[in-house]
Amino acid sequence: MLELRHISFEVRDDGPEKEIIHDVSLTVPDSRLVVITGPNGGGKSTLARLIAGIEKPTEGQILLNGEDITGWGITERARAGIGFAFQQPVRFKGITVQDLIRLAAGRALSLADACDYLSRVGLCARDYIEREVNASLSGGELKRIEIATVLARGTALSVFDEPEAGIDLWSFQNLIEVFESLRRDISGSSILIISHQERILNIADEVVVLKDGRLTAQGLREEILPGLVGTASAVPECRKVSEKGDAVC
Amino acid sequence: MLKLDEIQKRLLREVADLHQVPEGAYNIRSNSQSAGRQSTANIEITSKEGVSGLEVRIRPGTKNESVHIPVVMTQSGLKELVYNDFYIGENADVVIVAGCGIDNCGPKDSEHDGIHRFFVGRGAHIKYVEKHYGSGDGSGKRILNPGTEVYQEPDSYAEMEMVQIKGVDDTDRSTKAVLQAGARLVIRERLMTHGEQRALSTYDIVLDGEGASADVVSRSVARDSSFQRFEAKITGNAPGHGHTECDSIIMDQGRILAVPALEANNTDAELVHEAAIGKIAGDQIIKLMTLGLTEKEAEEQIINGFLK
Numbered sequence: 001m002l003e004l005r006h007i008s009f010e011v012r013d014d015g016p017e018k019e020i021i022h023d024v025s026l027t028v029p030d031s032r033l034v035v036i037t038g039p040n041g042g043g044k045s046t047l048a049r050l051i052a053g054i055e056k057p058t059e060g061q062i063l064l065n066g067e068d069i070t071g072w073g074i075t076e077r078a079r080a081g082i083g084f085a086f087q088q089p090v091r092f093k094g095i096t097v098q099d100l101i102r103l104a105a106g107r108a109l110s111l112a113d114a115c116d117y118l119s120r121v122g123l124c125a126r127d128y129i130e131r132e133v134n135a136s137l138s139g140g141e142l143k144r145i146e147i148a149t150v151l152a153r154g155t156a157l158s159v160f161d162e163p164e165a166g167i168d169l170w171s172f173q174n175l176i177e178v179f180e181s182l183r184r185d186i187s188g189s190s191i192l193i194i195s196h197q198e199r200i201l202n203i204a205d206e207v208v209v210l211k212d213g214r215l216t217a218q219g220l221r222e223e224i225l226p227g228l229v230g231t232a233s234a235v236p237e238c239r240k241v242s243e244k245g246d247a248v249c
Numbered sequence: 250m251l252k253l254d255e256i257q258k259r260l261l262r263e264v265a266d267l268h269q270v271p272e273g274a275y276n277i278r279s280n281s282q283s284a285g286r287q288s289t290a291n292i293e294i295t296s297k298e299g300v301s302g303l304e305v306r307i308r309p310g311t312k313n314e315s316v317h318i319p320v321v322m323t324q325s326g327l328k329e330l331v332y333n334d335f336y337i338g339e340n341a342d343v344v345i346v347a348g349c350g351i352d353n354c355g356p357k358d359s360e361h362d363g364i365h366r367f368f369v370g371r372g373a374h375i376k377y378v379e380k381h382y383g384s385g386d387g388s389g390k391r392i393l394n395p396g397t398e399v400y401q402e403p404d405s406y407a408e409m410e411m412v413q414i415k416g417v418d419d420t421d422r423s424t425k426a427v428l429q430a431g432a433r434l435v436i437r438e439r440l441m442t443h444g445e446q447r448a449l450s451t452y453d454i455v456l457d458g459e460g461a462s463a464d465v466v467s468r469s470v471a472r473d474s475s476f477q478r479f480e481a482k483i484t485g486n487a488p489g490h491g492h493t494e495c496d497s498i499i500m501d502q503g504r505i506l507a508v509p510a511l512e513a514n515n516t517d518a519e520l521v522h523e524a525a526i527g528k529i530a531g532d533q534i535i536k537l538m539t540l541g542l543t544e545k546e547a548e549e550q551i552i553n554g555f556l557k
Contacts, residue, residue: 052539074538075544083539090536093496094468095551096554
């Protein structure tokens with residue numbers, strides 16, 4: 001179980017411009033899938049990065065299974081059971097997909113096991129396992145590999161930052177299936193997804209709305225989602241309209 | 250293995266992946282002496298007259314054979330200059346594994362300067378692997394200055410992998426190549442320097458015939474206070490393609506100087522140079538830390554991958 005208690009995050013005036021989080025309290029219970037939604041720039045990704053330890057809150061506490069992890073670094077939190085899938089996956093020259101999945105699993109992994117994680121995210125393992133995680137892979141491919149690394153970790157809390165971003169429609173169908181399957185096997189673990197997508201919101205147990213760095217709604221999906229449908233916080237697949245007016249997934 | 254002690258065997262494993270006497274043709278040079286040599290029906294290895302070194306003659310049409318010519322030095326203060334010439338017959342297809350390992354536990358500098366010349370016959374195909382490795386905690390330096398010259402006849406192909414990852418204090422590498430029509434040269438250099446090491450690598454490649462092409466990619470990491478200079482020149486005298494790339498990571502107080510040079514003397518000579526030098530991207534380290542690695546472990550993984 002993850003608890004955020006009165007978390008605030010501010011950026012100093014001379015630092016780069018960043019979203020600010022104001023007094024956010026939130027619980028992600030065990031065996032629950034929680035989706036954080038809300039308009040762009042509302043602080044969702046910052047909140048995910050605060051949970052992973054990439055950013056440190058200026059105020060408040062973060063507890064994992066009752067233990068205060070606020071002062072812990074990224075590595076300690078990862079080892080304590082927090083998995084994190086980046087919104088924009090990182091590229092590595094020379095590190096193969098197989099290397100990355102093995103690092104994620106933290107153990108020697110058979111080729112068959114490594115391939116299994118790729119198959120689960122809809123990639124034909126044979127075509128990818130030996131490839132480098134570099135610029136030769138498309139955004140959608142990198143994104144699915146990123147998700148596979150979190151699956152391979154098998155963590156108690158998995159945080160996915162906008163898993164649908166940069167993924168085409170075909171891959172999106174696959175992705176939904178991945179999360180549906182994660183939801184089915186959630187027993188004992190918990191999942192936190194940052195997303196605008198209605199289909200992802202539809203599989204949530206709880207929905208949290210973050211706007212301008214503040215929680216504006218929080219509760220069971222059945223209570224929250226009806227009020228969001230049709231807004232920027234819950235868009236049907238491929239109906240999300242970018243700033244330029246292009247339809248994107 | 251032959252008359253080698255444990256340190257020499259370890260050096261051989263590092264530079265030539267040799268765990269036993271290699272199959273095929275070989276010459277193992279240990280502390281300036283030949284520790285073993287074997288020619289085959291198609292590959293003849295003989296000593297040079299007048300100077301130290303070998304002549305390796307590969308008969309035309311020789312396929313799927315290999316030549317190993319590793320050098321190991323364990324005697325502090327040894328300095329040697331060796332000339333090895335390789336004559337690769339037409340349409341041969343062979344692998345040549347060279348490499349030098351120096352273990353210097355003494356106070357004097359140990360130095361191996363190897364000049365390798367390759368005469369690659371028409372239509373021949375060679376893969377050349379050269380690894381350098383240094384070990385030993387003596388105050389004497391471990392110095393390697395390899396000179397490589399490649400003369401490629403029409404439609405020949407040469408692939409050269411040059412690796413120096415650890416322990417060599419000072420290197421001045423010079424690689425020259427002249428390519429005739431349709432010849433192709435592919436070079437992959439991997440280099441890591443640390444401590445106060447210095448490594449210079451200079452390429453001078455001339456595309457002399459129509460359709461000749463060269464692709465030189467150097468990946469390097471400079472750590473601590475080490476210094477590297479990568480100087481790559483391609484001259485296009487005929488229609489063809491030339492590409493050089495220097496991709497480097499600097500850490501600590503490491504320094505790298507990349508000096509590209511392209512000379513096109515023909516309007517259809519397409520020459521490209523790319524160079525990128527920078528520290529390890531912060532988000533790469535963060536990503537690996539979110540997988541449970543420490544910052545140091547993340548750095549090591551990134552560098553290992555980069556130099557793989």
